[in-house]
Amino acid sequence: MRYGYVYGALASVGDLASHCDELADPIQLESIVRLCTTEWQRLLSEAEARGSEVAAQLLAASTGESGGESELLRCYERLMRERLHARVEAGTSDPVAFAAFEPIPLPGVVLARRVAMMGLITEACSAFFFGDLLRGTLELMANAQGSFGLVLSHSLDAGGEVVFASRGQTMSIAFYPALGCVTFGSEAAATKVCMGMQNPAPKPPKRTGPDPEAEEAEAVSFRFDLDDVAGEVVLLRWGEVPQPPAMAQGASSGILAGGPGTRHLLCCAGHDRDAVEVCRLSGGGGTSGGGWWRKAGAEGTTERVLLCVNIVQHGEQVSMWQRRLQLDGNPLLSAPPNVLCADPVGRDLLDTPRILGEITADFDARGVAAKSANLVSAWTFTNKLRQRLKRHRSGTHDGSVDILITGCEVSLWVGEQFAADLQLVYPRLRIEVRADGA
Numbered sequence: 001m002r003y004g005y006v007y008g009a010l011a012s013v014g015d016l017a018s019h020c021d022e023l024a025d026p027i028q029l030e031s032i033v034r035l036c037t038t039e040w041q042r043l044l045s046e047a048e049a050r051g052s053e054v055a056a057q058l059l060a061a062s063t064g065e066s067g068g069e070s071e072l073l074r075c076y077e078r079l080m081r082e083r084l085h086a087r088v089e090a091g092t093s094d095p096v097a098f099a100a101f102e103p104i105p106l107p108g109v110v111l112a113r114r115v116a117m118m119g120l121i122t123e124a125c126s127a128f129f130f131g132d133l134l135r136g137t138l139e140l141m142a143n144a145q146g147s148f149g150l151v152l153s154h155s156l157d158a159g160g161e162v163v164f165a166s167r168g169q170t171m172s173i174a175f176y177p178a179l180g181c182v183t184f185g186s187e188a189a190a191t192k193v194c195m196g197m198q199n200p201a202p203k204p205p206k207r208t209g210p211d212p213e214a215e216e217a218e219a220v221s222f223r224f225d226l227d228d229v230a231g232e233v234v235l236l237r238w239g240e241v242p243q244p245p246a247m248a249q250g251a252s253s254g255i256l257a258g259g260p261g262t263r264h265l266l267c268c269a270g271h272d273r274d275a276v277e278v279c280r281l282s283g284g285g286g287t288s289g290g291g292w293w294r295k296a297g298a299e300g301t302t303e304r305v306l307l308c309v310n311i312v313q314h315g316e317q318v319s320m321w322q323r324r325l326q327l328d329g330n331p332l333l334s335a336p337p338n339v340l341c342a343d344p345v346g347r348d349l350l351d352t353p354r355i356l357g358e359i360t361a362d363f364d365a366r367g368v369a370a371k372s373a374n375l376v377s378a379w380t381f382t383n384k385l386r387q388r389l390k391r392h393r394s395g396t397h398d399g400s401v402d403i404l405i406t407g408c409e410v411s412l413w414v415g416e417q418f419a420a421d422l423q424l425v426y427p428r429l430r431i432e433v434r435a436d437g438a
Contacts, residue, residue: 193336234310
Protein backbone atom coordinates (compact mmCIF):
# COMPACT_ATOMS: atom_id res chain seq x y z
CA MET A 1 0.00 0.00 0.00
CA ARG A 2 2.91 2.35 0.67
CA TYR A 3 4.11 1.68 -2.89
CA GLY A 4 0.68 2.58 -4.30
CA TYR A 5 0.56 5.75 -2.21
CA VAL A 6 3.96 7.02 -3.35
CA TYR A 7 4.00 5.83 -6.98
CA GLY A 8 0.27 6.19 -7.62
CA ALA A 9 -1.43 8.86 -5.54
CA LEU A 10 1.67 11.08 -5.28
CA ALA A 11 3.13 10.30 -8.73
CA SER A 12 2.55 13.86 -9.98
CA VAL A 13 4.22 15.57 -7.02
CA GLY A 14 7.84 15.14 -8.11
CA ASP A 15 10.21 15.84 -5.23
CA LEU A 16 8.65 14.52 -2.02
CA ALA A 17 11.47 15.71 0.24
CA SER A 18 9.69 18.97 1.02
CA HIS A 19 6.50 17.11 2.01
CA CYS A 20 7.91 14.48 4.37
CA ASP A 21 6.04 15.86 7.36
CA GLU A 22 2.72 15.88 5.48
CA LEU A 23 2.62 12.28 4.23
CA ALA A 24 0.14 9.68 5.40
CA ASP A 25 1.05 7.73 8.51
CA PRO A 26 0.73 3.91 8.82
CA ILE A 27 -2.58 4.17 10.69
CA GLN A 28 -4.20 6.13 7.87
CA LEU A 29 -2.97 3.67 5.24
CA GLU A 30 -4.10 0.74 7.38
CA SER A 31 -7.73 1.66 6.75
CA ILE A 32 -7.22 1.16 3.01
CA VAL A 33 -5.36 -2.11 3.69
CA ARG A 34 -8.37 -3.44 5.61
CA LEU A 35 -10.69 -2.43 2.77
CA CYS A 36 -8.49 -4.17 0.18
CA THR A 37 -8.17 -7.29 2.36
CA THR A 38 -11.95 -7.57 2.66
CA GLU A 39 -12.39 -7.18 -1.11
CA TRP A 40 -9.67 -9.75 -1.79
CA GLN A 41 -11.37 -12.29 0.46
CA ARG A 42 -14.65 -11.74 -1.39
CA LEU A 43 -12.91 -12.25 -4.71
CA LEU A 44 -11.38 -15.54 -3.53
CA SER A 45 -14.77 -16.74 -2.27
CA GLU A 46 -16.35 -16.04 -5.65
CA ALA A 47 -13.44 -17.73 -7.42
CA GLU A 48 -14.13 -20.94 -5.46
CA ALA A 49 -17.87 -20.84 -6.16
CA ARG A 50 -18.80 -23.12 -9.07
CA GLY A 51 -20.53 -21.40 -11.95
CA SER A 52 -19.66 -17.88 -10.82
CA GLU A 53 -18.61 -15.27 -13.36
CA VAL A 54 -15.29 -14.77 -11.56
CA ALA A 55 -14.52 -18.50 -11.65
CA ALA A 56 -15.29 -18.59 -15.38
CA GLN A 57 -12.95 -15.68 -16.12
CA LEU A 58 -10.12 -17.22 -14.10
CA LEU A 59 -10.60 -20.58 -15.81
CA ALA A 60 -10.46 -18.96 -19.24
CA ALA A 61 -7.30 -17.08 -18.29
CA SER A 62 -5.50 -20.20 -17.09
CA THR A 63 -6.54 -22.57 -19.89
CA GLY A 64 -6.65 -20.29 -22.96
CA GLU A 65 -4.12 -20.32 -25.79
CA SER A 66 -1.95 -17.79 -23.97
CA GLY A 67 -2.95 -19.11 -20.57
CA GLY A 68 -0.46 -19.65 -17.81
CA GLU A 69 0.63 -18.32 -14.46
CA SER A 70 1.23 -14.77 -15.70
CA GLU A 71 -2.13 -14.62 -17.51
CA LEU A 72 -3.91 -15.89 -14.38
CA LEU A 73 -2.17 -13.25 -12.25
CA ARG A 74 -3.14 -10.53 -14.73
CA CYS A 75 -6.75 -11.68 -14.53
CA TYR A 76 -6.70 -11.55 -10.72
CA GLU A 77 -5.07 -8.11 -10.84
CA ARG A 78 -7.68 -6.76 -13.27
CA LEU A 79 -10.62 -8.09 -11.25
CA MET A 80 -9.24 -6.69 -8.00
CA ARG A 81 -8.43 -3.32 -9.55
CA GLU A 82 -11.87 -2.96 -11.15
CA ARG A 83 -13.62 -3.77 -7.86
CA LEU A 84 -11.61 -1.21 -5.88
CA HIS A 85 -11.96 1.44 -8.61
CA ALA A 86 -15.72 0.98 -8.46
CA ARG A 87 -15.68 1.60 -4.72
CA VAL A 88 -13.68 4.79 -5.18
CA GLU A 89 -16.08 5.95 -7.89
CA ALA A 90 -19.03 5.32 -5.56
CA GLY A 91 -17.93 8.23 -3.35
CA THR A 92 -20.23 8.96 -0.42
CA SER A 93 -22.67 6.24 -1.51
CA ASP A 94 -20.08 3.74 -0.23
CA PRO A 95 -19.45 5.07 3.29
CA VAL A 96 -16.88 2.39 4.19
CA ALA A 97 -14.67 3.13 1.18
CA PHE A 98 -15.22 6.88 1.52
CA ALA A 99 -14.09 6.77 5.15
CA ALA A 100 -10.95 4.85 4.14
CA PHE A 101 -9.86 7.07 1.23
CA GLU A 102 -11.00 10.54 2.23
CA PRO A 103 -8.58 11.15 5.17
CA ILE A 104 -5.48 10.24 3.10
CA PRO A 105 -3.34 13.41 2.75
CA LEU A 106 -2.20 14.38 -0.75
CA PRO A 107 0.43 17.10 -0.29
CA GLY A 108 1.41 18.82 -3.52
CA VAL A 109 -1.12 16.88 -5.64
CA VAL A 110 -2.98 19.08 -8.12
CA LEU A 111 -5.13 16.27 -9.52
CA ALA A 112 -8.63 15.55 -8.26
CA ARG A 113 -8.70 13.31 -5.18
CA ARG A 114 -10.65 10.68 -7.08
CA VAL A 115 -7.94 10.49 -9.79
CA ALA A 116 -5.19 10.27 -7.18
CA MET A 117 -6.98 7.44 -5.35
CA MET A 118 -7.46 5.60 -8.64
CA GLY A 119 -3.71 5.83 -9.16
CA LEU A 120 -3.09 4.53 -5.65
CA ILE A 121 -5.28 1.47 -6.29
CA THR A 122 -3.73 0.79 -9.70
CA GLU A 123 -0.15 0.83 -8.44
CA ALA A 124 -0.96 -1.03 -5.21
CA CYS A 125 -2.64 -3.88 -7.13
CA SER A 126 0.26 -4.01 -9.59
CA ALA A 127 2.78 -4.23 -6.75
CA PHE A 128 0.72 -6.86 -4.90
CA PHE A 129 0.51 -9.25 -7.86
CA PHE A 130 3.71 -8.49 -9.78
CA GLY A 131 6.03 -6.86 -7.25
CA ASP A 132 8.72 -9.53 -7.01
CA LEU A 133 12.47 -9.11 -6.53
CA LEU A 134 13.19 -8.90 -10.26
CA ARG A 135 10.71 -6.07 -10.77
CA GLY A 136 12.14 -4.15 -7.83
CA THR A 137 15.65 -4.49 -9.27
CA LEU A 138 14.58 -3.40 -12.75
CA GLU A 139 12.89 -0.29 -11.30
CA LEU A 140 15.95 0.48 -9.18
CA MET A 141 18.34 0.20 -12.13
CA ALA A 142 16.04 2.24 -14.39
CA ASN A 143 15.84 5.19 -12.01
CA ALA A 144 19.11 5.13 -10.07
CA GLN A 145 22.15 7.13 -11.13
CA GLY A 146 25.73 5.93 -10.89
CA SER A 147 27.53 2.62 -11.35
CA PHE A 148 26.44 -0.54 -9.57
CA GLY A 149 27.40 -4.15 -9.02
CA LEU A 150 24.58 -5.53 -6.89
CA VAL A 151 23.48 -8.83 -5.32
CA LEU A 152 19.91 -8.64 -4.03
CA SER A 153 17.66 -10.95 -2.01
CA HIS A 154 14.80 -10.61 0.45
CA SER A 155 13.51 -12.63 3.38
CA LEU A 156 10.35 -13.97 1.68
CA ASP A 157 12.14 -15.81 -1.14
CA ALA A 158 15.76 -15.92 0.02
CA GLY A 159 15.66 -19.72 -0.14
CA GLY A 160 14.58 -19.77 -3.76
CA GLU A 161 15.95 -16.83 -5.73
CA VAL A 162 18.61 -14.15 -5.95
CA VAL A 163 19.09 -11.23 -8.37
CA PHE A 164 22.34 -9.77 -9.71
CA ALA A 165 22.66 -6.39 -11.41
CA SER A 166 25.55 -4.66 -13.14
CA ARG A 167 25.99 -1.23 -14.67
CA GLY A 168 29.36 0.46 -14.85
CA GLN A 169 30.88 -2.18 -12.57
CA THR A 170 31.75 -5.75 -13.44
CA MET A 171 29.83 -8.70 -12.01
CA SER A 172 30.45 -12.38 -12.77
CA ILE A 173 28.61 -15.59 -11.84
CA ALA A 174 30.23 -19.04 -12.01
CA PHE A 175 28.28 -22.31 -12.00
CA TYR A 176 29.69 -25.63 -10.74
CA PRO A 177 26.86 -28.14 -11.28
CA ALA A 178 28.73 -31.19 -9.98
CA LEU A 179 29.26 -29.40 -6.67
CA GLY A 180 25.81 -27.79 -6.52
CA CYS A 181 27.66 -24.51 -6.12
CA VAL A 182 27.36 -20.99 -7.55
CA THR A 183 30.03 -18.34 -6.92
CA PHE A 184 29.82 -14.66 -7.78
CA GLY A 185 31.72 -11.43 -7.37
CA SER A 186 32.80 -8.20 -9.02
CA GLU A 187 36.28 -9.71 -9.55
CA ALA A 188 35.93 -12.42 -12.22
CA ALA A 189 39.03 -14.29 -11.03
CA ALA A 190 37.48 -14.78 -7.60
CA THR A 191 34.71 -16.93 -9.08
CA LYS A 192 37.32 -19.55 -10.11
CA VAL A 193 37.68 -20.65 -6.50
CA CYS A 194 36.00 -24.02 -7.18
CA MET A 195 37.96 -24.89 -10.32
CA GLY A 196 39.59 -28.29 -10.05
CA MET A 197 37.50 -29.29 -7.02
CA GLN A 198 34.88 -31.34 -8.87
CA ASN A 199 35.19 -34.60 -10.73
CA PRO A 200 33.88 -34.55 -14.28
CA ALA A 201 30.13 -35.07 -14.13
CA PRO A 202 28.58 -37.99 -16.04
CA LYS A 203 26.98 -37.09 -19.31
CA PRO A 204 23.24 -36.36 -19.10
CA PRO A 205 20.83 -38.72 -20.87
CA LYS A 206 20.70 -38.12 -24.60
CA ARG A 207 17.81 -35.93 -25.70
CA THR A 208 15.41 -37.21 -28.32
CA GLY A 209 15.72 -35.71 -31.78
CA PRO A 210 18.47 -33.62 -33.34
CA ASP A 211 19.97 -31.11 -30.97
CA PRO A 212 23.19 -29.48 -32.21
CA GLU A 213 23.88 -27.96 -28.78
CA ALA A 214 23.48 -31.15 -26.77
CA GLU A 215 27.20 -31.86 -26.48
CA GLU A 216 28.03 -28.21 -25.71
CA ALA A 217 25.37 -28.18 -22.97
CA GLU A 218 27.28 -30.82 -21.02
CA ALA A 219 30.10 -28.45 -19.96
CA VAL A 220 31.08 -29.23 -16.39
CA SER A 221 31.42 -25.67 -15.14
CA PHE A 222 31.22 -22.21 -16.68
CA ARG A 223 31.19 -18.49 -15.94
CA PHE A 224 28.78 -15.81 -17.09
CA ASP A 225 29.86 -12.14 -17.15
CA LEU A 226 27.10 -9.56 -16.96
CA ASP A 227 27.10 -6.72 -19.50
CA ASP A 228 28.23 -3.79 -17.37
CA VAL A 229 28.30 -1.40 -20.35
CA ALA A 230 24.67 -1.74 -21.47
CA GLY A 231 23.52 -2.70 -17.95
CA GLU A 232 22.16 -6.14 -17.17
CA VAL A 233 19.97 -7.81 -14.54
CA VAL A 234 20.07 -11.57 -13.86
CA LEU A 235 17.57 -13.64 -11.88
CA LEU A 236 18.56 -17.06 -10.53
CA ARG A 237 15.61 -19.10 -9.29
CA TRP A 238 15.70 -22.69 -8.07
CA GLY A 239 12.80 -24.97 -7.27
CA GLU A 240 10.66 -27.68 -8.81
CA VAL A 241 11.11 -28.62 -12.45
CA PRO A 242 8.72 -26.50 -14.58
CA GLN A 243 5.84 -28.24 -16.30
CA PRO A 244 5.16 -28.95 -19.10
CA PRO A 245 8.57 -29.85 -20.58
CA ALA A 246 10.23 -26.98 -22.39
CA MET A 247 12.27 -26.77 -25.56
CA ALA A 248 16.05 -26.97 -25.85
CA GLN A 249 17.73 -23.98 -27.41
CA GLY A 250 18.41 -24.80 -31.04
CA ALA A 251 16.05 -27.79 -31.05
CA SER A 252 13.47 -28.02 -33.79
CA SER A 253 9.78 -27.66 -32.99
CA GLY A 254 8.16 -30.65 -31.33
CA ILE A 255 11.30 -32.05 -29.70
CA LEU A 256 11.02 -32.44 -25.96
CA ALA A 257 14.16 -31.67 -24.03
CA GLY A 258 15.52 -31.50 -20.53
CA GLY A 259 18.74 -30.57 -18.81
CA PRO A 260 21.26 -27.78 -19.32
CA GLY A 261 20.41 -25.25 -22.03
CA THR A 262 16.68 -26.02 -22.04
CA ARG A 263 14.42 -22.98 -22.41
CA HIS A 264 11.50 -22.51 -20.06
CA LEU A 265 8.89 -19.80 -19.62
CA LEU A 266 9.14 -18.30 -16.15
CA CYS A 267 6.59 -15.89 -14.70
CA CYS A 268 8.45 -13.01 -13.09
CA ALA A 269 7.98 -9.23 -12.87
CA GLY A 270 4.51 -9.61 -14.37
CA HIS A 271 5.56 -11.31 -17.60
CA ASP A 272 6.42 -14.74 -18.99
CA ARG A 273 10.15 -14.48 -19.62
CA ASP A 274 12.62 -16.80 -21.31
CA ALA A 275 14.61 -18.71 -18.70
CA VAL A 276 17.53 -21.05 -19.34
CA GLU A 277 17.97 -24.21 -17.34
CA VAL A 278 21.47 -24.18 -15.86
CA CYS A 279 21.45 -27.53 -14.05
CA ARG A 280 19.34 -29.92 -12.03
CA LEU A 281 20.05 -31.08 -8.51
CA SER A 282 18.72 -34.43 -7.39
CA GLY A 283 18.46 -36.04 -3.97
CA GLY A 284 20.13 -33.98 -1.25
CA GLY A 285 21.61 -31.40 -3.59
CA GLY A 286 24.13 -33.17 -5.79
CA THR A 287 27.23 -32.47 -3.70
CA SER A 288 28.46 -36.06 -4.05
CA GLY A 289 30.28 -35.69 -7.37
CA GLY A 290 28.23 -36.64 -10.40
CA GLY A 291 24.76 -36.57 -8.86
CA TRP A 292 23.72 -33.24 -10.32
CA TRP A 293 21.75 -34.40 -13.35
CA ARG A 294 19.33 -37.30 -13.38
CA LYS A 295 16.49 -38.28 -15.62
CA ALA A 296 13.19 -36.69 -14.61
CA GLY A 297 11.06 -39.03 -12.58
CA ALA A 298 13.88 -41.39 -11.62
CA GLU A 299 12.89 -43.50 -8.66
CA GLY A 300 14.11 -42.20 -5.31
CA THR A 301 15.14 -38.75 -6.56
CA THR A 302 13.71 -35.30 -5.93
CA GLU A 303 14.73 -32.94 -8.68
CA ARG A 304 15.29 -29.23 -8.27
CA VAL A 305 16.12 -27.06 -11.24
CA LEU A 306 18.21 -23.87 -11.38
CA LEU A 307 16.85 -21.37 -13.91
CA CYS A 308 18.45 -18.14 -15.13
CA VAL A 309 16.73 -15.08 -16.63
CA ASN A 310 19.00 -12.33 -17.97
CA ILE A 311 17.74 -8.93 -19.14
CA VAL A 312 20.04 -6.49 -20.95
CA GLN A 313 18.75 -2.98 -20.25
CA HIS A 314 20.11 -1.03 -23.22
CA GLY A 315 21.22 -3.47 -25.88
CA GLU A 316 20.51 -6.65 -27.79
CA GLN A 317 18.92 -9.41 -25.72
CA VAL A 318 21.25 -12.42 -25.87
CA SER A 319 20.67 -15.47 -23.70
CA MET A 320 23.32 -16.19 -21.11
CA TRP A 321 23.68 -19.68 -22.59
CA GLN A 322 25.30 -18.22 -25.72
CA ARG A 323 27.66 -16.06 -23.62
CA ARG A 324 29.02 -18.54 -21.09
CA LEU A 325 32.72 -19.23 -20.67
CA GLN A 326 33.86 -22.76 -19.87
CA LEU A 327 35.99 -23.00 -16.72
CA ASP A 328 37.19 -26.55 -15.97
CA GLY A 329 38.94 -27.96 -19.02
CA ASN A 330 39.59 -24.55 -20.58
CA PRO A 331 43.26 -24.43 -21.66
CA LEU A 332 43.28 -20.63 -21.37
CA LEU A 333 42.24 -20.65 -17.68
CA SER A 334 43.99 -22.08 -14.66
CA ALA A 335 42.62 -22.91 -11.25
CA PRO A 336 43.65 -20.64 -8.36
CA PRO A 337 46.54 -21.92 -6.23
CA ASN A 338 45.89 -23.86 -3.05
CA VAL A 339 46.48 -21.40 -0.23
CA LEU A 340 45.89 -23.94 2.54
CA CYS A 341 49.35 -25.34 3.19
CA ALA A 342 51.73 -25.54 6.15
CA ASP A 343 54.40 -23.30 4.62
CA PRO A 344 52.90 -20.91 2.03
CA VAL A 345 56.09 -18.79 1.84
CA GLY A 346 58.26 -21.82 1.20
CA ARG A 347 55.85 -23.09 -1.42
CA ASP A 348 55.92 -19.72 -3.19
CA LEU A 349 59.73 -19.84 -3.31
CA LEU A 350 59.67 -23.34 -4.78
CA ASP A 351 57.03 -22.34 -7.33
CA THR A 352 58.91 -19.24 -8.53
CA PRO A 353 61.21 -20.97 -11.09
CA ARG A 354 58.33 -22.93 -12.57
CA ILE A 355 56.10 -19.85 -12.88
CA LEU A 356 58.85 -17.77 -14.45
CA GLY A 357 59.46 -20.57 -16.93
CA GLU A 358 55.76 -20.70 -17.83
CA ILE A 359 55.66 -16.93 -18.36
CA THR A 360 58.75 -17.07 -20.57
CA ALA A 361 57.33 -19.93 -22.63
CA ASP A 362 54.01 -18.14 -23.02
CA PHE A 363 55.72 -15.19 -24.69
CA ASP A 364 58.12 -17.27 -26.82
CA ALA A 365 57.12 -16.62 -30.45
CA ARG A 366 59.22 -19.60 -31.61
CA GLY A 367 57.53 -22.23 -29.49
CA VAL A 368 54.07 -23.71 -29.06
CA ALA A 369 52.91 -20.37 -27.58
CA ALA A 370 53.26 -18.59 -30.94
CA LYS A 371 49.52 -17.99 -30.94
CA SER A 372 48.96 -17.52 -27.21
CA ALA A 373 46.58 -14.79 -26.09
CA ASN A 374 49.33 -13.10 -24.06
CA LEU A 375 51.71 -13.02 -27.01
CA VAL A 376 49.09 -11.58 -29.38
CA SER A 377 48.08 -8.97 -26.80
CA ALA A 378 51.70 -7.95 -26.15
CA TRP A 379 52.43 -7.65 -29.89
CA THR A 380 49.32 -5.51 -30.45
CA PHE A 381 50.04 -3.29 -27.43
CA THR A 382 53.65 -2.61 -28.39
CA ASN A 383 52.70 -1.77 -31.98
CA LYS A 384 50.07 0.72 -30.87
CA LEU A 385 52.52 2.15 -28.34
CA ARG A 386 55.14 2.61 -31.08
CA GLN A 387 52.62 4.52 -33.22
CA ARG A 388 51.83 6.94 -30.38
CA LEU A 389 55.53 7.52 -29.61
CA LYS A 390 56.24 8.34 -33.26
CA ARG A 391 53.58 11.05 -33.13
CA HIS A 392 55.26 12.63 -30.10
CA ARG A 393 58.67 12.60 -31.80
CA SER A 394 57.37 14.02 -35.10
CA GLY A 395 55.30 16.75 -33.42
CA THR A 396 52.02 15.48 -34.89
CA HIS A 397 50.50 14.38 -31.58
CA ASP A 398 47.09 15.98 -30.96
CA GLY A 399 47.34 16.01 -27.16
CA SER A 400 44.86 13.19 -26.62
CA VAL A 401 45.29 10.43 -24.04
CA ASP A 402 47.73 7.78 -25.23
CA ILE A 403 46.89 5.04 -22.76
CA LEU A 404 43.69 4.77 -20.70
CA ILE A 405 43.79 2.17 -17.91
CA THR A 406 40.61 1.16 -16.10
CA GLY A 407 40.21 -0.87 -12.96
CA CYS A 408 37.54 -1.98 -10.52
CA GLU A 409 38.00 -2.01 -6.75
CA VAL A 410 41.04 -4.17 -5.87
CA SER A 411 42.29 -4.28 -9.47
CA LEU A 412 42.48 -0.48 -9.72
CA TRP A 413 45.73 -0.22 -7.76
CA VAL A 414 47.36 -2.69 -10.18
CA GLY A 415 46.50 -0.33 -13.04
CA GLU A 416 47.80 2.67 -11.10
CA GLN A 417 51.11 0.93 -10.42
CA PHE A 418 51.43 -0.09 -14.07
CA ALA A 419 50.76 3.50 -15.16
CA ALA A 420 53.40 4.84 -12.76
CA ASP A 421 56.02 2.36 -14.03
CA LEU A 422 55.16 3.03 -17.67
CA GLN A 423 55.34 6.80 -17.15
CA LEU A 424 58.91 6.46 -15.84
CA VAL A 425 59.93 4.58 -18.97
CA TYR A 426 58.05 6.82 -21.43
CA PRO A 427 57.70 10.29 -19.84
CA ARG A 428 56.24 11.80 -23.04
CA LEU A 429 53.17 9.57 -23.02
CA ARG A 430 49.92 10.86 -21.58
CA ILE A 431 48.63 8.06 -19.36
CA GLU A 432 45.35 8.22 -17.45
CA VAL A 433 43.94 5.81 -14.84
CA ARG A 434 40.20 5.77 -14.14
CA ALA A 435 37.82 3.61 -12.17
CA ASP A 436 35.74 1.67 -14.68
CA GLY A 437 32.54 3.12 -13.21
CA ALA A 438 33.67 6.73 -13.50
